[in-house]
Amino acid sequence: TLGLTATNWTLPGGTIDITNNAIVNLGGNFDTATFEVLNPTSSTLNLTGNLDNSNDILTLTPTTGDLTFKGGQILGGTLRTAGGSFLWDGNATFDGVVLDTNLAVDNARTLTIKNDLTLGGATVTNPTITLGSTGSTTTLAFSGAGQTLGGTGTIDMSTSPNNNNRVIANNSGTTTIGSNVTIVGGGTVGNNSAAWLVDLQGTIRATDAGRTTTVFNVTNNGTLESLNGSTLNLSGSTFTNNSTLTANNSTLGLTATNWTLPGGTIDITNNAIVNLGGNFDTATFEVLNPTS
16 A cells, blocks of 8 residues: 655656555645556555646546546546546545536435536536445535535435435535536425525425425425426425426425415426425415326
8 A cells, every 4th residue: 555645746757656556645735647557457546635737637547547536626627538447445526627528426425516617628527426336325415505515416315215315505505506507307306494595596306206396495496396206395494496397107295394486387287296385375386287
């Protein structure tokens, strides 16, 4: 095992030989150019420190090898894969990153986002982040107020049999889900705190029969859908609908403490079940207009 754990470290010259099942713990602070000279053979690179990728592109290839998250952080720039992979043996943080590759977050792991996350780039224009819970809570967590999940792509929560995938925030404020971002599957979006709000400009779609998607404190300026025998619960302190809300052959729970439907399109059809909880008024009730 080799620990590169100085506060700041560089590899400007010499010979680097990492072979034969070596384990290298990449701590401290280093940049992408330094990472790219490691070139391990049949070995493990663990990210435990801060990799500065600002204004750069980190591409994992057979030459760079895989990079295993073990509590470390990637700062800025664009992330790509071309024969290498991002692996998990702990949690990870992305700070102001553009994700130009598909990414799977392993069971029980947390990917924390600071200073926004942009999905899609020149290589993979519509990537998917798969939250891979197989029973334990698996999380995409936004840290800090005013975060945006932007670009074009999908967050897939459909892997969990127990709805244990989550897209949450760790601080107060509003998190925006961009207009070209779709969240699918069963799990949780938001958290049950009046201090954390979701501005949905994209799509949240409950799709999995027998599974539940719960969204807290959301203002819908995009699309909310429950389909195919799934359940979509709109919960928390508030829910406001300004755009498209659909329940088709599924269950829709309007269970926020206070909820309103001031605008948009309401489509309740095909044997949908709607549970009217919380507090609402007659004018709100009258715009539901369910069919069959």
